[in-house]
């Protein structure tokens with residue numbers, strides 16, 4: 360009851376116009392989650408949404424979601440002299456069968472984690488989303504992992520604020536001259552201790568998150584680096600719930616999973632593959648999180664996709680083959696039964712693959 364009093368006063372003292380702009384300001388909501396719980400008691404509706412390559416969808420419409428996958432990635436580096444060139448329509452028909460098979464297996468939404476300067480191609484994603492019926496979500500942000508090979512030159516010279524304004528422009532105006540907007544921020548960092556440029560990117564992500572509500576997914580080298588990320592974001596005023604720790608399987612003991620999930624961060628175990636050792640490893644991580652009462656902070660995915668290269672002057676697309684004979688299918692085909700044997704119920708599996716992705720990636724708006 361104590362916290363209701365200042366909120367009521369807040370309503371009374373604000374002009375209506377001020378209230379509209381403040382109540383739709385996602386950063387405010389992230390900083391003050393109680394505000395929404397209280398506002399929800401009034402007539403103001405609060406609704407979660409996702410930004411897909413085809414526009415907004417209700418968070419409840421996501422369904423079974425793979426939270427870390429790729430469609431096409433170009434590993435040549437940030438600014439090579441030449442890149443493999445390919446036609447979007449032809450490539451979409453080549454890759455469509457894999458998306459259709461995923462859709463048939465029950466997958467309804469895919470978070471596509473290929474950042475700018477590693478082959479992000481939002482027009483191709485839109486073609487494939489429309490043709491397959493799978494919601495696809497793309498990203499803004501830069502990838503500093505793998506020795507900063509995928510960072511454009513300006514990432515080294517610009518400030519956090521300048522980088523944030525580039526990413527916010529994509530959020531406000533669209534990506535690469537299209538009206539396709541990012542649905543989250545994607546960064547990449549190596550092991551701890553984080554380098555100055557990695558910290559700068561994380562601070563830029565904090566600025567973008569506070570202004571847009573976009574969640575922050577970070578490819579992370581190890582558990583200590585994930586802890587540093589959470590500390591930087593919290594120091595910038597970001598709720599730890601906004602951080603998705605990508606490749607949390609890089610912490611083999613699971614010690615940091617528990618520590619960061621308890622803080623509210625999302626634990627993304629996203630390299631699931633057919634290898635029997637891998638299935639056991641993931642199963643054990645998931646079982647530990649269940650034992651700690653933290654299954655509601657878990658995300659799972661394959662990190663599958665296709666690399667584009669140039670062969671005899673033509674673009675060629677090869678599946679990553681990181682242990683999966685075909686992309687996007689091991690979770691529903693192999694992991695689900697393995698978890699069931701371990702006592703993970705179908706309701707718990709649904710929470711991990713449907714409810715958690717919606718809670719992790721959704722943004723909030725107020726309907727006035």
Ligand SMILES: [Zn+2]
Pocket residue numbers: 427428429472662
């Ligand atoms: Zn990935």
